Amino acid sequence: MIKAKFVFRGLGVTLVALASSVGCERASRHSVGLLGSTSIQPFAEVLAEQYMKKSPGQFVEVQGGGSTAGLQGAANGLADIGMCSRALTAQESSQFAQILIARDGLAVVVNLENPIVGLSLEQLRDVFAGRTTNWMEVGGRDGPIRPITREEGSGTRESFVRLVMKKERISRRAMTQESNGAVRELVKGDPATIGYMSLGLVGKELRAVVVGGAAPTVENVLAARYALVRPLLFVTRGAANPAAQAFVDFVLSTDGQKLLETEGLVRAE
């Protein structure tokens, strides 16, 4: 008897699975695919979750891969919307339609034990270019500086280069980590390190330093006092399809923007 029951339950599960996969198949016509920046990904997931709760029958799928992958995905139709966490180049902006969904402060983070309070943009540039190599030179304790950068192609890296490094190159001695999480782990464990990441991702285990006299806060970003700000973009090739446009409308609505603000981003305006 028990056995038979299990078999039936198993059958039932299989049937439900089959039915739902068929359901998915049908829903995928209304589904919106997002692909790109790992900096936007967590926020997009929250937005997608709320959106799907609000409008049943709509399905939004969010994938990471990086800003460049997002642009590629939007270009070749792999995704309905590409996510890009840096300003587009002139060539790219002629190729894509871009929608500013929010702005993000780029925080420069150090270990909690590091007494350094602030750095000027020039000091920051010197540190990452490898010219300043001791914390004492910028008003800290005696000890080597270990800059941590992100990998080539990361939107966070490209924004940092554009905003801080200008024409200069990041030192070849800088350690390279492939995610915000890895940068956080490293900075958390080593008082000599300095890294950068999205303001919304800093958390309590790291300290974001004052850059150019302005603390990295949402108010300072809004008032344009904090210098390191980058756009978070949705890009599409041509006009977005109706399902994608509905999602974009939600993101730009008061609700969507509020949601992004509670997650630590700065509204698009």
Add this chain to the structure above:
Amino acid sequence: MRQDRLIGGVLRLVALSAISGLALITVFIFKEGLPIILRVGVFEFFLSSDWDPSLGHFGILSMIGGSVVVTAGATLIGVVFSLGLAIVLTQFSPPGLASALKPAVELLAGIPSVVYGFVGVVTLVPLIRYCFGGPGLSVLAGSIVLGIMILPTITSISIDAIQAVPRSYFEGSIALGATRWQTVTMVQLKAARTGIVAAVILGMGRAIGETMAVIMVAGNALELPHSLLDPVRTLTSNIALEMGYASGDHRQALFATGVTLFVIITLLNIAALAVSRRRTGKTAV
């Protein structure tokens, strides 16, 4: 009879399709990678350590150096411990212990590399930073993690090689008055030499090809390391770090990095094959 031939044919087809996968990969990475090497210039590509894809600089010398250094370190660590293990397991341990230890060593091969990397980041890296200074993410950390990862490869092949030495060698040596240790080092290891060398080369091949664990513990800086405590980027790390984003020339340059790695590993495998062939006269291990 006809059925036999049919089954034989089907099996041959299956076997060939597996090999054709290899051929396909080879053709593909060379097709994608070679043009950029020629365009950048062979010297520039292999002998410059200036890697900055956004500016169009593609020089992989520091990554080649990184791979060589980390692999050498891993081989050194791997060989010391693997040979020790192989000797103990074949010569100096009661059968019970050997039958418990050998599967344990082989189990090491089954642990996913990301787990090695994670354990390395959480325990080894802070330890190195605390004891020796430096960032912790370093050549040393990479070498130790890889050294442990190649233990099972080197150990099990070395054990096979030592066990393949005829028992009469051992008996003859003991009969001549040599001690057990003298017999092991001067007779058995010597006779198993080629097999052990092949084992070491295969271990090196594995070390140089490992990716995930190295990315996590080696720091991935672009500069050639000046000491064991400096961070380093290997060929495999370079591909895996940047592949997700790369397009155009950058993508091709990563394939060219893959071509370099492919050639190095192929050479290592050919060396291993050649060495082990010399031992038996015709067949490989």
